[in-house]
Amino acid sequence: GIQVEQSPPDLILQEGANSTLRCNFSDSVNNLQWFHQNPWGQLINLFYIPSGTKQNGRLSATTVATERYSLLYISSSQTTDSGVYFCAVERRTGFQKLVFGTGTRLLVSP
Amino acid sequence: SAVISQKPSRDICQRGTSLTIQCQVDSQVTMMFWYRQQPGQSLTLIATANQGSEATYESGFVIDKFPISRPNLTFSTLTVSNMSPEDSSIYLCSVVAGLSYEQYFGPGTRLTVT
Numbered sequence: 001g002i003q004v005e006q007s008p009p010d011l012i013l014q015e016g017a018n019s020t021l022r023c024n025f026s027d028s029v030n031n032l033q034w035f036h037q038n039p040w041g042q043l044i045n046l047f048y049i050p051s052g053t054k055q056n057g058r059l060s061a062t063t064v065a066t067e068r069y070s071l072l073y074i075s076s077s078q079t080t081d082s083g084v085y086f087c088a089v090e091r092r093t094g095f096q097k098l099v100f101g102t103g104t105r106l107l108v109s110p
Numbered sequence: 111s112a113v114i115s116q117k118p119s120r121d122i123c124q125r126g127t128s129l130t131i132q133c134q135v136d137s138q139v140t141m142m143f144w145y146r147q148q149p150g151q152s153l154t155l156i157a158t159a160n161q162g163s164e165a166t167y168e169s170g171f172v173i174d175k176f177p178i179s180r181p182n183l184t185f186s187t188l189t190v191s192n193m194s195p196e197d198s199s200i201y202l203c204s205v206v207a208g209l210s211y212e213q214y215f216g217p218g219t220r221l222t223v224t
Contacts, residue, residue, distance in 0.1 A: 045213065098143075099155075101152065
């Protein structure tokens with residue numbers, strides 16, 4: 001099946017720093033979504049981004065489908081950005097079923 | 111978007127027993143899914159909950175272990191049967207809502223099996 005790898009696995013930042021998270025996938029996909037899982041376990045949908053670039057406040061994401069990767073940018077990080085970031089892809093035959101990546105655990109310290 | 115609730119939020123169960131988890135959505139949705147997140151791991155899809163027909167299970171998951179019901183377009187249940195400590199996980203339901211294909215998740219049910 002499709003493989004979805006994220007890097008780095010762990011990231012520690014000082015408040016105010018910027019970061020880039022990467023998601024690589026091994027096959028063509030219908031769509032890609034980024035999620036943030038907060039320390040209480042709730043998953044929040046950040047972006048639905050099968051291709052191109054989107055921005056939402058301090059967050060932006062870019063997906064280059066032809067090269068099978070996506071990037072999530074976090075600028076001016078805040079302690080509330082801490083948690084685990086997952087990318088998830090829908091396979092070409094997926095019927096909206098998501099395959100989740102390995103995750104990046106982010107800790108933002110004050 | 112959609113507002114999703116799950117019951118219970120957490121439970122501690124004895125080995126060999128069963129637990130039924132409920133998922134309620136505030137609007138009618140076509141697609142509803144159940145995922146498992148083992149401790150420190152990513153999420154894995156268990157099954158698609160189909161309204162009016164049997165659920166569609168992913169490889170490695172079977173109906174006898176994880177029976178699913180979906181009586182209408184706003185509600186589903188997942189039962190974890192004959193539990194063992196390896197079933198200790200967070201179980202999450204998700205839906206695809208509206209005209210986009212964005213997927214939204216419930217708050218999860220944190221299950222510990224002793």
